Amino acid sequence: MQPAHTTKEPLTSRCTRLLVTLALAAAVAGCAANAPGKAAGRLDETPRIAVISAFAPELTVLLPQVQQPAKHSVNGVEFTTGTLEGKPVVVFLSGISMTNAAMNTQLVLDRFNVSHVVFSGIAGGVNPGLHIGDVTVPARWGQYMEWLMAREDKPGQYSAPAWMKSELTMPAFGMMHPRPVEFRSAATPKVTKKFWFEADPKMLATARSLQNVGLEHCLAATCLKQRPQLVVGGNGVSGQAFVDNKAFREYAFKTFEANVLDMETAATAMVAHSNGVPYIAFRSLSDLAGGGEGENEMGTFMGLAAANSAKVLRAFLAAWK
Helix, strand or coil, X not given: CCCCCCCCCCHHHHHHHHHHHHHHHHHHHHHHHHCCCCCCCCCEXXXXXXXXXXXXXXXXXXXXXXXXXXXXXXXXXXXXXXXXXXXXXXXXXXXXXXXXXXHHHHHHHHHEEEEEEEEEEEEEECCCCCCCCCEEECCEEEECCCEEECEEEECCEEECCHHHHHHCCCCCECCEEECCEEECCCCCCCCEEECEEECCHHHHHHHHCCCCCCCCCEECCEECCCCCCEEECCEEEECCCCCCCHHHHHHHHHHHCEEEEECCHHHHHHHHHHHCCCXXXXXXXXXXXXXXXXXXXXXXXXXXXXXXXXXXXXXXXXXXX
16 A cells, blocks of 8 residues: 655765665674684784794793884784794793693784794703703604593503504503594595694704804803703604603603603694694703703793804704795
8 A cells, every 4th residue: 555645865874874874884893803703804914924932031031132023912922023033933831731822823824814833942851862952953843741541440450442542652651542643635635644744844954054153051150961862853852741750751751752841842833844833942950840950940940042053043044044
């Protein structure tokens, strides 16, 4: 049924109403784009090397060397962009632990145009042939605390579920059996199980080419017995625990042939692999993970170790093509 009376709306009024409607739609869309939970865009499009440290004493060695620094903050994490040894970088603190390392490595990959990932920091020494102050650059990293806590059938005797036994290819530490982690990526979307995550071969080759870095061996009046050395290759392992135990140190060396252990690198390595981004890690020994005499040495030597790791990192960036 048609209305009894109709009034034709002027063209100018219709145009005004249309413009107001479009403006409101744009405002709503803008609010939606900024709403919590929505995907955020990149903060910077310059291809950069992500330089990661786990805690403040490591980062403070590097930040003053960054040229043309600019600060960005995401989820409480401060990212500093600029150049280091002439290379565009984004430098930040992952935070201590595997969870922080994984979460914030993914965050930097999502919010910046990252071409390579580099970790620099301190670690506990596992290989008895290495010493405090040495800088290690492992060729691969694994997560040693992806464990089965086995059932104790009799005192001191443990058994694994039958369906899991094929995964347990490494010796156990008591009831604790190391296992591979589930892994997938764009290149390999099918879930697979993997223990070792390899560092980038080209980055390792550059690390092997470094000479005469001049590692520190004295901190104030305290000097090391041996001159620190750069060791490229071998294995590193990571887990949630701070290790200060001689028996577990010996187990880690025998089982994984590890040079060092820490609490972050293997998590960053896994995230880098999942995203198809090359990575490498420089870790300097601040302590011997329970293998030294007396109390843990980290409180004494972490400054020296952090400085040595940063020196090798800067030499690497200067040499990187």
